[in-house]
Amino acid sequence: MSKSRISPFRSGRASAWLFASALLVFTAACGKKTPVQPPPPPPPAAPAPAAETQERPSITFTAEPSSIEKGQSAMLRWQVSNATEFSIDNGVGPVGSTGQRQVYPSATTTYTLSATGPGGTETKSVTVNVSSAPPPPPPAESHESSIDVINRDVKDIYFDYDSNTIRDDAQATLTSNAQVLKRVFASDPNILVNVEGNCDERGSAEYNIALGDRRATAAKEFLVQLGVPAERLRTISYGKEKPVCTDAAESCYQQNRHDHFAPAAQ
Amino acid sequence: MKKLQILLACFRNMRLALVVAAAASSLFAQGERNIINIETGQRPALAVPDFRGSGEAQSHMAPFNGALFSSLQDSGQFTMVPKTAMPLHVPQQPSDFKGGEQGYSLPDWAGPPSNTNYLAFGYTATQNGQIVLYGWLFDVRQANLSSAQVLGKVYTSTLDDQGARTVAQQFAADILKNFGATGLVGTKIYFTSDRTGHKEIWSMDYDGGNQTQVTFYKSITTFPVVSADGTKLAFTTYANGRPQIYMHSLISGRKLPYYNQSASMNAASDFTPDSQHLLIYSTAGSSFSQIYMTNVDGGGLRRIGSSRSPEVEPKVNPKNSGILVFVSGRSGFPQLYTMNADGLDVARLTSGQGEAVNPSWNPDGQHIAFAWTRGFEPGNYNIFVMDVASHQFQQLTHAEGRCENPVWAPDGIHLVYSSKRGRSTQIWTMLADGTAKRQLTTQGNNEKPVWGKATN
Numbered sequence: 001m002s003k004s005r006i007s008p009f010r011s012g013r014a015s016a017w018l019f020a021s022a023l024l025v026f027t028a029a030c031g032k033k034t035p036v037q038p039p040p041p042p043p044p045a046a047p048a049p050a051a052e053t054q055e056r057p058s059i060t061f062t063a064e065p066s067s068i069e070k071g072q073s074a075m076l077r078w079q080v081s082n083a084t085e086f087s088i089d090n091g092v093g094p095v096g097s098t099g100q101r102q103v104y105p106s107a108t109t110t111y112t113l114s115a116t117g118p119g120g121t122e123t124k125s126v127t128v129n130v131s132s133a134p135p136p137p138p139p140a141e142s143h144e145s146s147i148d149v150i151n152r153d154v155k156d157i158y159f160d161y162d163s164n165t166i167r168d169d170a171q172a173t174l175t176s177n178a179q180v181l182k183r184v185f186a187s188d189p190n191i192l193v194n195v196e197g198n199c200d201e202r203g204s205a206e207y208n209i210a211l212g213d214r215r216a217t218a219a220k221e222f223l224v225q226l227g228v229p230a231e232r233l234r235t236i237s238y239g240k241e242k243p244v245c246t247d248a249a250e251s252c253y254q255q256n257r258h259d260h261f262a263p264a265a266q
Numbered sequence: 267m268k269k270l271q272i273l274l275a276c277f278r279n280m281r282l283a284l285v286v287a288a289a290a291s292s293l294f295a296q297g298e299r300n301i302i303n304i305e306t307g308q309r310p311a312l313a314v315p316d317f318r319g320s321g322e323a324q325s326h327m328a329p330f331n332g333a334l335f336s337s338l339q340d341s342g343q344f345t346m347v348p349k350t351a352m353p354l355h356v357p358q359q360p361s362d363f364k365g366g367e368q369g370y371s372l373p374d375w376a377g378p379p380s381n382t383n384y385l386a387f388g389y390t391a392t393q394n395g396q397i398v399l400y401g402w403l404f405d406v407r408q409a410n411l412s413s414a415q416v417l418g419k420v421y422t423s424t425l426d427d428q429g430a431r432t433v434a435q436q437f438a439a440d441i442l443k444n445f446g447a448t449g450l451v452g453t454k455i456y457f458t459s460d461r462t463g464h465k466e467i468w469s470m471d472y473d474g475g476n477q478t479q480v481t482f483y484k485s486i487t488t489f490p491v492v493s494a495d496g497t498k499l500a501f502t503t504y505a506n507g508r509p510q511i512y513m514h515s516l517i518s519g520r521k522l523p524y525y526n527q528s529a530s531m532n533a534a535s536d537f538t539p540d541s542q543h544l545l546i547y548s549t550a551g552s553s554f555s556q557i558y559m560t561n562v563d564g565g566g567l568r569r570i571g572s573s574r575s576p577e578v579e580p581k582v583n584p585k586n587s588g589i590l591v592f593v594s595g596r597s598g599f600p601q602l603y604t605m606n607a608d609g610l611d612v613a614r615l616t617s618g619q620g621e622a623v624n625p626s627w628n629p630d631g632q633h634i635a636f637a638w639t640r641g642f643e644p645g646n647y648n649i650f651v652m653d654v655a656s657h658q659f660q661q662l663t664h665a666e667g668r669c670e671n672p673v674w675a676p677d678g679i680h681l682v683y684s685s686k687r688g689r690s691t692q693i694w695t696m697l698a699d700g701t702a703k704r705q706l707t708t709q710g711n712n713e714k715p716v717w718g719k720a721t722n
Binding site: 161162202203204205207209211213214216217235236238242246 | 465486488489502504507508509530531533535547549553554555576577578579593595598599600621623624637644645647670689713714
């Protein structure tokens with residue numbers, strides 16, 4: 001770096017030496033008139049370093065990465081020599097000889113760094129390509145079947161001991177179930193629902209088959225009143241033959257005293 | 267809110283019931299009357315010493331002696347003479363009664379300390395590769411040896427433990443016949459077992475031997491019912507999705523045609539005494555399970571009675587097929603009722619307390635056994651017997667787990683039932699006075715037993 005730099009002060013001193021030595025030779029010739037052998041001619045003047053030695057500014061200017069998505073940033077880095085003034089356009093403004101700056105262009109932008117020095121003005125440009133963020137892909141093709149909808153959105157209802165009365169909480173659930181079922185049945189003619197009545201383990205298995213049937217029928221009648229087509233609902237009693245849990249505790253008994261709505265192919 | 271009050275009232279009633287029950291049981295203790303009179307005081311004293319076998323037969327005598335003793339003891343017909351009270355020497359054939367050693371004369375047995383009325387004795391041997399039993403029954407109170415013999419017979423079977431048990435059971439059956447007792451040898455118990463991972467129907471001997479899988483539907487198959495003549499088995503299965511009745515021949519083992527009503531549920535409950543009709547409960551004509559009778563092929567559907575409540579488990583009186591006992595929820599929790607086969611004259615048998623289910627007629631047509639939560643929490647069933655005319659009842663199980671589905675043996679003095687202790691449900695038998703309780707099953711869960719007559 002320093003080798004290639006030729007200071008203007010040093011080149012000025014060299015030219016002063018040349019002038020002085022030329023003057024000395026001239027005065028000596030005037031003092032003694034004796035014919036002397038003329039001195040050899042001075043060596044040809046060294047090429048003047050003067051204006052021609054002022055090197056042009058040199059610029060290294062990069063943008064990393066050169067392609068971003070809208071909203072992301074790119075890093076501009078630069079290093080300039082042989083210049084005294086530096087600036088980057090597009091809103092970056094005056095900068096130092098070396099530096100970096102994070103930029104957030106919203107569209108493809110070409111940044112131009114201008115460096116001005118004794119050797120002139122140099123510019124270098126980098127372009128940050130901005131692609132706008134891709135729009136979200138279309139929602140995946142809907143594979144959600146009627147079965148999935150029913151399994152997810154049609155909820156079990158629960159009963160009191162030895163009862164097939166639709167409780168208040170079950171009425172709310174059935175009302176919401178009816179909305180789902182009407183929609184699903186309207187869009188899918190091949191699906192039906194098994195209303196499965198279940199009981200806790202305490203009653204006799206024989207009586208529970210009958211009680212579970214009542215529970216399934218009670219829910220079916222309620223749904224039909226809300227406009228669900230009766231021919232798409234089939235009742236099955238499992239009595240206490242298909243328990244959800246088997247602990248001897250009320251929390252478990254309550255879980256087992258339920259109607260489950262199971263989708264089935266027509 | 268109202269429901270809660272009713273529930274609380276129920277609990278209050280239940281507490282009252284407990285007090286009443288306690289008072290009643292103390293009265294009962296004074297009365298000491300069994301609903302089914304097993305006649306403990308009058309049972310003859312039977313001595314059954316251990317038999318010995320000659321040669322290879324001896325290695326099968328442990329199962330032989332076990333089966334012989336338990337068959338006779340469990341019959342409920344005898345007071346068994348303790349082996350420690352028996353004379354030192356046990357005769358092995360009639361010619362051993364020659365006097366001399368203690369035990370070789372009739373009075374040695376008839377007198378104290380054994381006070382025997384009847385002595386079963388004999389021996390086994392190996393003959394033509396089979397086990398052969400020479401068995402005698404002597405009335406040791408007779409003065410002359412020549413008039414003492416009640417029974418003397420030879421039995422043969424395969425030379426293995428099962429064969430040894432078989433000859434013991436046949437001998438026991440012949441002894442019982444001499445006392446007019448039906449005996450249980452040859453009877454079969456059908457039941458539901460989940461030991462394969464699915465509930466299927468199984469069968470076993472009256473003492474728990476020969477447990478054999480009968481159905482292979484790999485679904486939920488339960489509620490077996492056996493016809494009075496022992497030739498048909500009906501049951502309820504989910505093999506087609508919804509509960510339906512299937513009929514099997516117990517002779518061929520094949521499925522027989524049975525037409526199911528188009529209904530959300532059809533369940534088999536009982537054969538009529540003539541084995542020509544089946545009582546079922548079904549939702550065929552109502553949104554409530556109701557009682558129907560059909561032919562054995564499912565045709566000829568006829569409704570019996572009508573109510574706006576679930577009705578299940580109709581059972582025909584074996585002595586009067588014009589009368590049924592059944593379970594109805596018409597007064598709230600399920601209770602036992604009787605009605606005529608035309609659906610009229612409905613009368614409640616149980617008090618309305620708790621839940622009363624699983625009625626079974628005694629072959630005498632006068633008593634029923636059933637499961638009742640009377641005095642206990644819901645689900646805490648015990649076995650009761652009731653005299654249908656007087657409504658007098660007796661509790662046969664106490665704190666022995668959840669006991670359900672009592673069904674009478676053909677002899678009218680034994681019951682088979684299920685008992686759930688912890689998480690395991692198993693099948694037990696007992697005498698109708700609550701004694702001689704024996705567990706018959708151990709593998710998986712076993713329930714819903716019914717007792718079929720001996721078919722041969």
